[in-house]
Amino acid sequence: MRNLFYAAAIAALLMGCGQDKNSGNPFMTEYNTPFQVPPFEQIKLEHYKPAFLLGMEQQAAEVDAIVNNPEAPTFENTIVALDQSGNLLRRVSMVFYGLNSANTNKEMQDLSREISPLTSKHSDDINLNPELFARVKAVYDNQDQMDLTKEQKKLLSETYKRFVRGGANLNDEDQAKLRELNSQIALLQLTFGQNMLNETNAFQLVIDNEADLSGLPANLIANAAEVAAANGQEGKWIFTLHNPSVMPFLQYADNRDLREQIFNGYTNRGNNNNESDNKEVVKQLITARLAKAQLMGYDDFASFILEDRMSKNSTAVYELLDQLWTPALAKANDELADIQAEIAKEGNNFPAQGWDWRYYADRAKQAKFDMDENEVRPYLQLENVRDGMFALSNKLFGINFKPLQNMPLPHPDAEVFECTDKDGSHLGVLYLDWFPRESKRGGAWCGSYRGQTYNAEGEKVAPVVTIVCNFTKPAAGQPALLTADETETMFHEFGHALHNLFRDVNYYGISGVPRDFVELPSQIMEHWVFEPEMLNEYAKHYQTGEVIPQALVDKLDKSGKYGQGFATTEYLAASLLDMDYHVMNEIPQDLDVVAFESQTLGKRGLLSQIPARYRTTYFNHTMGGGYTAGYYSYIWAEVLDSDAYQAFVESGDIFNTDVADKFRTYVLAPGGIDDAMDMYVNFRGQKPGIEPLLKNRGLKD
Secondary structure (H helix, E strand, O other), X not given: OOOHHHXXXXXXXXXXXXXXXXXHOHHHOOOOOHHHOOOHHHOOHHXXXXXXXXXXXXXXXXXXXXXXXXXXXXXXXXXXXXXXXXHHHHHHXXXXXXXXXXXXXXXXHHHHHHHHHHHHHHHHHHHOOHHHHHHHHHHHHOHHHXXXXXXXXXXXXXXXXXXXXXXXXXXXXXXXXXXHHHHHHHHHHHHHHHHHHHHHHHOOEEEOOHHHHOOOOHHHHHHHHHHHHHOOOOXXXXXXXXXXXXXXXXXXXXXXXXXXXXXXXXXXXXOOOOOOOOHHHHHXXXXXXXXXXXXXXXXXXXXXXXXXXXXXXXXXXXXXXXXXXXXXXXXXXXXXXXXXXXXXXXXXXXXXXXHHHHHHHHHHHHHHHOOOHHHOHHHOEHHHHHXXXXXXXXXXXXXXEEEOOOOOOOOOOOEEEEEEOOOOOEEEEEEEEOOOOOOOOOOOEEEEXXXXXXXXXXXXXXXXXXXEOOOOOOOOOOOOEOOHHHHHHHHHHHHHHHHHHHOOOOOHXXXXXXOOOOOHHHHHHHHHOOOHHHHHHXXXXXXXXXXXXXXXXXXXXXXXXXXXXXXXXXXXXXXXXXXXXXXXXXXXXXXXXHHHHHHHHHOOOOOOOOOOOOOHHXXXXXXXXXXXXXXXXXXXXXXXXXXXXXXXXXXXXXXXXXXXXXXXXXXXXXXXXXXXXXXXXXXXXXXXXXXXXXXXXXXXX
């Protein structure tokens, strides 16, 4: 039965929000917009809380109706009814959390902290409802007597498993402990992410001497001048910790002292002993996670998480990471020798530090391959790259993207497209949001403002998808020219978007795939980026329209694998760090997370010049949730995507539509209907091998 105090609290909060406001609340009615996208311009901060609270109230009532149904439990009246419950809560959640990442402010962050314990409790009220679980279990136990499709059986299995993993089999006392832990974990993860955003925005490297800009590309200098002007420091230059600013600064700035300043600012985020410090947050978080895992009967949190992944256990994860660590570290040592040689060429003999790596590795790359990455950027105008990825999807799958005008936008910087299938039917809507701002968290991601499903009338509900990035913003009047890495990122996130657009499932509960499979659709798209046939499609000089010269393509090809020692090692270091935190079966009371990080990576021989891609105090992938005990997923999926791309190569045509159709049918469309490895084998005809990955990264000849 529902908690009466909780119901009263919800009612009181609803009254506090003002019921009269609900009539004008966009979330309370069907969206009257093209393709029923969220009416972003109409949504105000005051609309979220009433919608959240009413959404929880409505879903609670829907659950009550399932529990109190006098008819015997069936797949339709219990499993499907539960899957379709909570529409209002789902609608507001997808918009709020999407915008809280892409266009947040203090008021939204405060509201997220207020809502977090309520949504955590609401979720627990469902997962720990004994009468509801009894009905779910009755259907599960009697499924052999039902004529269920494969998709329905998977939904039933996933629903039952969700209840068991949500604590339904615990006694009352342990369920109370679980509720407390879930609420604590949710709030700590939220706090971690907010602290990281605050720390990223707080740092500014202000330069007032033009000589200190030596070595920096003109577009980076112009952008820094605009940032300074926007901050009331006209005539100066400001560099920030957003990747499009800090990374090229570390790569090109001649001033070593300034490189050190911004490097230390970047790598010490969340570790400054201020109000946004994350060290204690991490300690409390991993302690709470371990307590939850052990309450659920597992030795450690990784065991609890990985049971539901392709890898199944930490042993399999460590085996893959360790298999890659040795050749990656060997490559990194070779690159360090190149770096020291470049330092010696200048007549210096200091040992390279972390703030020297990108700078001197870039020089070593130029010396070895006569390759300056800035040579490529004029051929990578953002709009051309975007159109190139659209062209690739048309070549492979026959789909098209048409720009839409006069549409609601999540931010004025965003653009929006309709996606249509090869037969002209509507597949979904795609938003693209390219550039950094203080209201946007770092990195790049693909999300949804509405997921694909079918409604009660059996009509397909098309998804509304968003790609959010932090690419280098152009100076006023200049085009946006991407780096090679940003170009790969665009194709990567577009792969996630295609996965969302092509998904074709009947139920929300089976729309997802395991975390260590989800990067396959995104990472396979990266393989086409610098293929000569693709470069001819989109790599055209922004001034002359000239297609990228073959000589430059050859340089790209020859130099493409240089630097993989650094890139692979820094990634593996973060993956190992994530695992090491979550395989602990006891958390020391005096745990120092900075010392733990140093020890766990130091014992493996990580070079001091290479910090983990994400150090503990700004490792939002794991500490913010999402990739907890799962950052290894990128390299796990890279085994899959490297092998999968070989299917196109072996066919003799990297745009082979028959292979692409199989990939769509068996990997992109089924959601979670099939087990992940079964999906892969259905496509490829065999399990993947690791050899293509090693060759792709240049770790094996």
